[in-house]
Amino acid sequence: MSFGQWLALITLVACLLLLWSLREAIMLLFAAVVLAMALCTLVGAVQRRLAINRPMALLLSLLAIAVVLAVGTTAIVPPFVAQFSELVQKLPEAWQELLSLLHQGLESISRMLYGRSDGGLSWLQNLGGSVRTSPAIASGVGNWTFRLVGLVGNVGTVLLKTLFVVAVALMVAAQPTAYREALLLLVPSFYRRRARQVLLQCGEALSAWMGGVLISSLCVGTLAAIGLSLLGVRLVAANAVLAGVLNIIPNVGPTLSTLFPMSVALLESPWKALAVLALYVVVQNLESYLITPSVMHHQLRLLPGLTLSAQFLFTVLFGPLGLVLALPLAVCLQVILREIVIHDILDRWKAKPKPAILQRLSEAIES
Secondary structure: OOHHHHHHHHHHHHHHHHHHHOHHHHHHHHHHHHHHHHHHHHHHHHHHHHOOOHHHHHHHHHHHHHHHHHHHHHHOHHHHHHHHHHHHHHHHHHHHHHHHHHHHHHHHHHHHHHOOOOOOOHHHHHHHHHHHOOHHHHHHHHHHHHHHHOOOOOHHHHHHHHHHHHHHHHHHHHOHHHHHHHHHOOOOHHHHHHHHHHHHHHHHHHHHHHHHHHHHHHHHHHHHHHHHHHHOOOOHHHHHHHHHHHOOOOOHHHHHHHHHHHHHHHHHOHHHHHHHHHHHHHHHHHHHHHHHHHHOOOOOOOOHHHHHHHHHHHHHHHOHHHHHOHHHHHHHHHHHHHHHHHHHHHOOOOOOOOOHHHHHHHHHHHO
C-alpha cells in the first residue's frame, strides 16, 4: 500500500473511533429525528385537513399536544403514581407468596413420589423454605425493584438530554426539507437524487410505524384495563398504563407488563394470577394477529427474528436507549439495506465474462 492509502485507512479508523465515542450523542440525535418525524406526520395531517401553511399547522399541532399532555398529567399521572408506588411495594409480598406456593407444591410432589413430605425432594423443599424465610431476599427484591424504577440516574442529566432532544426535534420539524438537503450534501453528487428517495422512504416507514404503534398501544392498554376490571384485580390504572407503554418495546415489554398484574393477583388467589396470565396472552395475540395487521397494513413489516436480533444488538451497543430505539433503527436499516445494498449494489452486480478459451472449455465439460 502506498503512503496515501495508509493515510486514508488511518483516517477512516480514526473517524470510526470518533463515531463510537460519540455513540450516545448520535443516539440522542436519532431520537430527536424520530420525534421530529412524529411531529411532521401530525403537522402534515393538520396542514392537509385545514389547508393552512406549515408554521400555522406546526403551532396548532404543538397546542394540541400541550392540551393532551396537560389533561393526561392532571387526570392520569396522579392515580398512576399512587398505584404504581403501591404496586412496587407489593412485589416483595408477592414474591414471598410465590415461594410459599412453590414450597407447598414441592411437598405435594414429594408425597406423591415417596409417600412422605421429606422424601427425595427434601433438598428442593429446604431450598424453597430457606429462600422463603430469608428476609434478605425479600428486601433485595424490593431494593432491586426500586433501583429498576430509578434507572434514569441523575435527574438533571436526564432533563438536559430530554430538552436537547425536544429542541432538535422542534427545529427539524419546522424546516425538515432544509435539514434533509443539508444532510444530502455529504453524499456524492451523482447519488444525491437516489439518496433523497431513500431518506423519504425511511421517513414514510417511520411515520407508519409510529402511527401503528400508537394505535396498538392504546388498544392494548384499553383491553388490559377492561380485562383486569372484569377479573377484579386491583391497581387497574397503573397496570393498564404499563401495558400500553411497554407495548412499544416488543418481546420484552409485554413480558414485563404481565409480571406486575400477576403479582397483585397472586396476593389474592393463585387462580386469579393464572387468569391474568391468560388475559394478557389473549390481549397480546389480538394485538399481534388482529390489531397490528389492521393498523399497519402499509407499514414496513419486520420479521420477528430481525426484531429480536435488533433489540439484542442495539441494547448491547447503546444500552437502554438502544433498546427503546431498536425498532425505529431496525425500520430505517431495513429500508437502507433493501434500497441501497440489495437494489443498487447486489441486483446490479454482474459477473465478468469468461475468456473465450475458458468458455469453450466449460461448454466441452458440460457436454
